[in-house]
Amino acid sequence: MEERNETLVTDFVLTGLTERLELQVPLFLVFLIVYLITMVGNLGLIALIWKDPHLHMPMYLFLSSLAFADACTSSSVTPKMLVDFLSTDREISLIQCFAQFYFFCSSATTECFLLLVMAYDRYVAICNPLLYPVVMSNKLCTQFIVVTYLIGVMNSAIHVGLLTRLTFCRSNIIHYFYCEIVQLFTISCTDPTINMLVVFICSIFIQAFTLANIIVSYTRVLFSILRKKSEKGRHKAFSTCSAHLLSVSLFYGNLFLIYIRPGSGPAEDKEKLYSLFYTIIIPLLNPFIYSLRNKEVLGALRRLIRK
Template identity: 45%
Template structure:
């Protein structure tokens, strides 16, 4: 443990603080979930690249979402598996800062990308005749680049504010990765001004992205209500259902974690919520988009049929 006046050079992740037997079970569970996450999202990327029918703006954005989910999970889960499997709980200061930076980068980019995808659905539903003109490859590339750039700025500032603090109360991080709430509890320097900046940036990223999504879907709902046939309404709504599910899952957990501040928060509850958005959601996204998407299911059937033919030959 670091004493007052001692510079912290490493942190100790206390994790879930459970019995060794439980750790073994959790290791296997998280390993399986991680393998499913990587396989599912990598499979989605390869499927999109292999089928000409999926070479559209919506699937271009979806391939980036799958890439982000792989990165998002890979920033956290390998460290978690190492802690559970080897009881190695020590993480260097530099490793902790790097993990925090890339975790923030992936999470912020995903928020912005979901907003971009909502705008794409708005153009497709509300201005279908102008869709090809509006969503050109150059425009799509620019929107994705803007999502990454905005997330990069947010990540640099948040990481700088967090790791410019003095950590001398303790080096025991009561969490399974280097996240903001447990790190703030270790700071012995004044944190108020930095907390204001950090939580303001979280508020800005989440509310800006969510506002774009909300406004886009208000216009989409209005357009759907104008469709006279029930079949037409259902078909149009089905093109947005997967995206709306992904938005609800991610933003619901992020709002719970980061927009209520540090007062009155339970790290035990935060650990459970963090497992959900760092492990479960990246695994669920390819399932959400494949099970509820006719084009993806048809492309998958086409690939499976090719595999059967090649095996017969």
């Protein structure tokens, strides 16, 4: 048996967004404000939807679930990043690293399938409005939401389970601001080919499958809208779909750049920028994208303020 004198790594060091000391405090303040706005926006949207009976509809139940997933995505990354801005010790243990990736991956996968069921909801509402109350029952909506979260939990469990087969002995430095799975592969002493293959297959299946079905749904929605004779009806249908399409474009554009585009080695600045936009900026934007273009949500907010 060949003896190995290498010491196994049990703690990692995150390099963060930048190593320039003069930028640490300004970046901390900026991202602290962003995180607070993100949590207030998403949790406030959830509270508003659940408090107002006028919003107890499938579309808004899905929206509240999406807001919760966004809050989880941001919370899995931002608090640790904020601590690292003010700390000279940027260590994170192996267990904490795996846990961070688990919650991040789970919420990100859930969001993919939530965007899909939201597209299906808009398809039924616009293309088959008379059947909408029957097809999109509260029971079916609940089942959709439960299934999306189960898929997210299962997908992240698969990747974290495979991560446990890896050993780390060459380096403990992760050139990222959170425990990103591909960066863990680059410092692994164990051959990560199987892990990389599973990540690629799961990413292709989840992202391509959900995006393809979203495109099909909205293509049918578009043709249905164009056939409407009423200008008011077309405007209302476009306004309810435009926010969702903007959110889908931002979300999937960054996901494909991060996980579908091949790459290895230390992360470049542009790769960190893609991840930063996906993990922090999109959860910040989503509640405002959906709220500011939605008369029902704005009406519920005004009713709440009057009370």
